Amino acid sequence: MNIAISGYGRMGKLIRKIAEQQDHSICAVIDPVSEEAQFKELNTESLSNADVVIDFSVPSSAVENIKRTAQAGVNMVMGTTGWYKEMEAVRGIVEDSGIGFIWSGNFSTGVNLFFSIVRNAASIINYFESYDPFVHEYHHKNKADSPSGTASMIGEIILEELDRKERMVTESLKRKIEPGELHVTSTRGGSIPGTHIVTFDSGVDTIELKHTARGREGFAAGAITAAAWIKHRSGFYGIENMMKEIIKGE
Ligand SMILES: NC(=O)c1ccc[n+]([C@@H]2O[C@H](COP(=O)([O-])OP(=O)(O)OC[C@H]3O[C@@H](n4cnc5c(N)ncnc54)[C@H](OP(=O)(O)O)[C@@H]3O)[C@@H](O)[C@H]2O)c1
Incomplete structure (x- = not known):
């Protein structure tokens, strides 16, 4: 899977480490400040090779990052918290664009x-x-x-x-x-x-x-599992949809 990481803080770095251990490819690191990022913003250029964007950035950027990812037509795992008052607006953005989107306040x-x-x-x-x-x-x-x-x-x-x-x-x-x-x-x-x-x-x-939680690895591993799950879907999902499928073995 080609993964674009949006937000290269503690979670973004851990996602890179675990994704690479699982033989996924990190095709873009996007962060407005980090010197290790190749791109400063989400757009058609930074997302050109991505199957899925995994976003662990900051609450104030979350909705804008969702809009940009939807415009680029790329599926998304949203781990950033603090945007939930905008839930219905985000559902509309996702459904209008036809992308696949899965969110959780906790992916472990x-x-x-x-x-x-x-x-x-x-x-x-x-x-x-x-x-x-x-x-x-x-x-x-x-x-x-x-x-x-x-x-x-x-x-x-x-x-x-x-x-x-x-x-x-x-x-x-x-x-x-x-x-x-x-x-x-x-x-x-x-x-x-x-x-x-x-x-x-x-x-x-x-x-x-x-x-x-003993550490952050569980969040990162769960977000990568969610990326593989959302890669071939369209629509708006919470993690409970993925968990129900796993528990029922569907
Ligand atoms: N769902 C889950 O399982 C889970 C688990 C852990 C954490 N989280 C959430 O994930 C988010 C990130 O957590 P963290 O601990 O990794 O925080 P962090 O270490 O502060 O990392 C956030 C990174 O995103 C960068 N950033 C700021 N604006 C951005 C934008 N517009 N686009 C892309 N990146 C941007 C920040 O840069 P600056 O430092 O320059 O602002 C920083 O490098 C938080 O909302 C946290 O609550 C969720």
């Missing part, structure tokens, strides 16, 4: 299994009103956005499964939390690759589900 297989476990747990807890859910995540001090894309995805899953929760709140609250609100909070510091904890707390005990 373990986290995607964790999503399934949280969904099952929340659907059971739905019958037990005394358990109140909340979500907390920890990430390294250089992370640009909060809450993490993964924490937002966990929050969405809980909102879908728990009838008594209607919306997420992510700020620090200077008031009592409303009964329909789900609190999703963040800590930034050190070098933590990503830890997510889902708690269901009752008056008498606590049930805690926790995923701890």
Whole structure:
């Protein structure tokens, strides 16, 4: 597979390393600042040989990078987080262009299994009103956005499964939390690759589900798996579509 890497930071460099170990070819590295990049922007020239673009850049560039990739007619794996308020606009851009597009706030297989476990747990807890859910995540001090894309995805899953929760709140609250609100909070510091904890707390005990990433390799390997999956497809997909196919063996 010919892969163009958009964003040559920590994730972009790791994707190059793992893709080359798997005998894929890196046909372009695109980054406006990195001296190791051959191109500064996504366009028909920088993407001329690419089967798939893998983008791990910055939240403020994500939507523009999607538009440019769609204009060039190249399929895309979007790993950058922090653009999800534009989800419907992005779906329209992708569907109008006919490209294949897969996104996730977390491409690691373990986290995607964790999503399934949280969904099952929340659907059971739905019958037990005394358990109140909340979500907390920890990430390294250089992370640009909060809450993490993964924490937002966990929050969405809980909102879908728990009838008594209607919306997420992510700020620090200077008031009592409303009964329909789900609190999703963040800590930034050190070098933590990503830890997510889902708690269901009752008056008498606590049930805690926790995923701890040991490093970033799982994200990079998952993004390359997603690139191979999206290469021959068109349309707008979340990683859950790919996971369902793998689990069902379709
Ligand atoms: N989905 C997942 O599995 C997953 C996993 C880990 C991280 N992430 C997300 O991926 C993104 C990148 O993370 P990271 O840790 O690799 O960050 P990083 O080390 O800061 O790398 C981002 C790189 O993108 C560059 N960049 C800025 N604007 C760009 C543009 N318009 N086009 C292309 N590249 C551009 C940055 O350059 P400058 O430094 O000069 O701005 C930097 O080199 C973040 O949004 C993070 O939350 C997702």
